[in-house]
Amino acid sequence: MGETVPVVKLDVRGEICPYPMFKASEAMKKAKGSEVIEVLTDHPPALLTIPHEAVKLGWDVSIQRVASAEWKLTLTKSQVSKEGKT
Amino acid sequence: MIFCEETIPVSTWTEAQAKRGLPFSGQAVRVLGGLALAALIYVGVRNQGHWQLLLVFGLLFGFILQRGRFCFASAFRDLFLLGEARVMKGILAGLAVATVGFTLVMYTFSPTIMAGRYIATANILPLGFHTLLAGVVFAIGMSLAGGCISGNLYRIGEGYVASAVALLGIFIGLLLLGYTWDFWWTASVSYSPKIWFPQSMGYVGSMLLTLLLVGISFIALLWWESRSRRHGIPIREAAAVESPGLGGQVRAMASRVFVDSWPVVTAGVLLGGLNTALFLLHHPWGVTGALYQMADAAATPLGLSPGTLTGLASLGGACNVGSERGEAFGLSHDSMIVGGMVLGSFVAASGAGEFKIRVPRQKRRLLQALIGGILMGYASALALGCTLGAFFSAVPSLALNGWLFAVGLLGGSYVGVKILRRLA
Numbered sequence: 001m002g003e004t005v006p007v008v009k010l011d012v013r014g015e016i017c018p019y020p021m022f023k024a025s026e027a028m029k030k031a032k033g034s035e036v037i038e039v040l041t042d043h044p045p046a047l048l049t050i051p052h053e054a055v056k057l058g059w060d061v062s063i064q065r066v067a068s069a070e071w072k073l074t075l076t077k078s079q080v081s082k083e084g085k086t
Numbered sequence: 087m088i089f090c091e092e093t094i095p096v097s098t099w100t101e102a103q104a105k106r107g108l109p110f111s112g113q114a115v116r117v118l119g120g121l122a123l124a125a126l127i128y129v130g131v132r133n134q135g136h137w138q139l140l141l142v143f144g145l146l147f148g149f150i151l152q153r154g155r156f157c158f159a160s161a162f163r164d165l166f167l168l169g170e171a172r173v174m175k176g177i178l179a180g181l182a183v184a185t186v187g188f189t190l191v192m193y194t195f196s197p198t199i200m201a202g203r204y205i206a207t208a209n210i211l212p213l214g215f216h217t218l219l220a221g222v223v224f225a226i227g228m229s230l231a232g233g234c235i236s237g238n239l240y241r242i243g244e245g246y247v248a249s250a251v252a253l254l255g256i257f258i259g260l261l262l263l264g265y266t267w268d269f270w271w272t273a274s275v276s277y278s279p280k281i282w283f284p285q286s287m288g289y290v291g292s293m294l295l296t297l298l299l300v301g302i303s304f305i306a307l308l309w310w311e312s313r314s315r316r317h318g319i320p321i322r323e324a325a326a327v328e329s330p331g332l333g334g335q336v337r338a339m340a341s342r343v344f345v346d347s348w349p350v351v352t353a354g355v356l357l358g359g360l361n362t363a364l365f366l367l368h369h370p371w372g373v374t375g376a377l378y379q380m381a382d383a384a385a386t387p388l389g390l391s392p393g394t395l396t397g398l399a400s401l402g403g404a405c406n407v408g409s410e411r412g413e414a415f416g417l418s419h420d421s422m423i424v425g426g427m428v429l430g431s432f433v434a435a436s437g438a439g440e441f442k443i444r445v446p447r448q449k450r451r452l453l454q455a456l457i458g459g460i461l462m463g464y465a466s467a468l469a470l471g472c473t474l475g476a477f478f479s480a481v482p483s484l485a486l487n488g489w490l491f492a493v494g495l496l497g498g499s500y501v502g503v504k505i506l507r508r509l510a
Contacts, residue, residue, distance in 0.1 A: 014445060017160055018167055042444055044347070069439060
């Protein structure tokens with residue numbers, strides 16, 4: 001992992017379905033190169049919808065709880081090919 | 087549960103992990119506060135027959151809705167937005183369970199089927215043009231508001247301010263339908279037939295037909311998902327790394343129930359079973375009637391009450407408005423279910439560390455919620471039920487109206503998704 005990867009921050013707190021997923025999806029599609037996208041959300045269903053969308057687009061997801069009912073999803077371009085084994 | 091044939095590696099995500107490590111501020115206080123309030127209401131209504139039981143049902147419904155994120159709006163919306171049917175499969179599971187349960191209950195109530203006679207408490211509703219139209223309008227409303235009526239009730243318990251605004255819209259919409267009821271009564275409802283399968287094919291045949299239709303719907307969902315090449319992706323939980331001592335096991339189990347969200351099929355099956363039990367006790371799950379009574383009670387002192395709605399007493403169903411008017415503050419025993427749902431969700435969300443007062447930063451989202459609420463209120467009174475009364479409790483009542491309403495919901499969600507994309 002490089003140390004100078006650009007980080008795109010996306011704050012979708014206050015938004016409800018489907019917008020957190022919409023906006024994360026948009027950011028992933030716009031991303032060029034090996035950016036990291038950090039999505040901040042307070043909408044628990046987005047912890048399911050954003051990873052689904054991310055995996056479809058070939059991104060890895062990790063989730064961190066950053067406050068009571070607030071989460072940070074870190075999206076990184078997947079190193080594993082989509083056809084890879086489990 | 088396997089949602090797709092290809093397994094795509096999901097990196098490091100597990101929800102439990104995401105929630106571990108940080109204390110939930112005020113969590114215990116809120117859980118205890120919610121339970122204390124529930125206990126207070128429980129004691130307060132001790133003289134009111136089965137109000138206490140209905141409160142317990144409401145609490146359980148709210149708890150399960152929140153834990154399973156059982157959202158009708160996303161079930162329909164995601165079919166078109168993502169080509170995905172994860173939540174819809176949970177709904178079908180609930181319908182299948184309730185279909186068997188309702189059949190047993192109805193058989194017990196009335197073993198002999200007579201022409202022109204219906205079980206008054208079952209959601210066998212007039213089936214007509216208005217049913218379809220109400221489904222379309224309702225679904226546009228729930229897309230805009232980000233949740234159906236039950237969805238917004240449990241979101242209020244989670245602290246969503248926009249959902250409280252949506253509920254205000256729902257009250258307004260219910261009253262608006264009340265003012266225009268005579269038009270719909272003449273135009274469609276009064277001559278719409280009730281189509282109840284048991285009258286032509288008996289209980290067992292109707293149950294099998296309904297289960298078959300649910301099964302076909304399930305296959306259709308699989309086809310729909312494969313067609314759009316957008317599969318539901320199983321999120322694999324990381325294996326527990328704690329030592330498997332008894333304490334660790336209990337903690338892991340508690341975390342699954344109270345912290346992790348539940349698989350939506352689990353929630354669907356539980357809700358279907360609970361709905362059957364509620365039918366046995368009272369009438370099937372629905373909230374429209376209780377909400378209408380509250381809206382009517384609030385409007386009466388302002389001189390804005392729509393008054394008694396023509397012919398409604400003869401219809402039955404979830405929107406049995408008019409019965410029980412005159413109780414204090416419009417509270418009927420059905421309001422125990424509504425209140426219980428909000429409170430049950432509050433306790434569930436607090437326990438899971440998901441409660442937070444959330445105000446949308448874009449103020450137009452509040453307007454979106456209000457308009458969505460008005461559309462849902464209007465349509466639910468027209469259909470004599472919402473996604474609960476006119477669908478989730480109507481299909482298992484072995485009546486055709488539930489299916490027609492669902493077709494309307496599909497059409498409206500298709501339109502709703504188009505609108506949502508423009509409002510991003």
